[in-house]
Amino acid sequence: MIVRISTEDQYRLPNDDAERLNELDNAAVAAIEADDEDRFHAVFEEMLNLVRTDGHKLGDDELEESDVILPPPDLSFTEAHHEFSGDGLIPD
């Protein structure tokens, strides 16, 4: 599967990582809902690490659509909140 870290790069990951990524994604959403900033950053960082260490960057000659797009690595907690209230990083 192909995962993009917004503003960074696209990575090709083993399909097996999908489940772990999904768990982390849910944990990140839960942290945001619980307003737990530290937890959110920890989980989000783990997500990014998983993609960067397990994945291989796509070459410039590969024109692929991503299966998953993660927010930019420098996402703030406030921005993470906004992601779920309608006016996200990319305006509607």
Add this chain to the structure above:
Amino acid sequence: MPGLGGRMSTVIKAKINKMLDKAEDPSETLEYSYAKQMELLQNVKKGIADVVTAKKRLQLQQQKLEQQVVKLDTQARQALSAGNEELARVALERKQFAQTELQTLDQQVVELEQQQQGLIDKEQKLRSKLEQFRTKKEVIKAQYSAAEAQVKISEAATGVGEEMADVGLAMQRAVDKTEGMRARASAMDELEAAGAFDDNLTLTAGQDDIDRQLAALTSGSQVDDDLAKMKAELGQGSEPSPALEEGKPADQQAQGGQP
């Protein structure tokens, strides 16, 4: 992606898709909107130039502040030698403020450097992806039936389109960050213009608005510590005593109490 139904990624993905959907046929859009692609690349170039300008301005401020820190330290020492503790305190407050500002600036310059490099990389990547797309399209047309080719070209176009959307996002974030720093830099310039760091320390000591603001901005205990250290170095009063740690101001220690 089946199985990956997390909200965070799907929200972002849905939004990027929505941007791409605006183009009815991505391959057509990419093929015919060469001008649009060039415009995006131009914008990225401009974005990089803005970041560089902002960085230079911050670096200039850094230099000025570094000089100020040295100067204010000297002024504080001179004031203390002359027995004007109040003036020394004002100078130290300003020095501490300048030092705090300096730390923030250092951080911001590093951040801007990262932004700059990020944008340069992104521009390069987009450029080569666009080139690839042009080449690939011709190859696909030659190798596949018209219907198959259409599908494959569309897929490749979506890949490039996503890259374009991502470059747009990276640029927006760089611009937002730069704007924020610019506002802060302007505020610093105003403070300087208002005389926070000028030579007229003696005329304004402890009396004007600037000093009240600076006193509020700087941590009093740090200034007390500096003052105590300076006194010790100048051979005035005693070494910082345990009472200091209990939060008793240094001047009361050394000179037996002031209002």
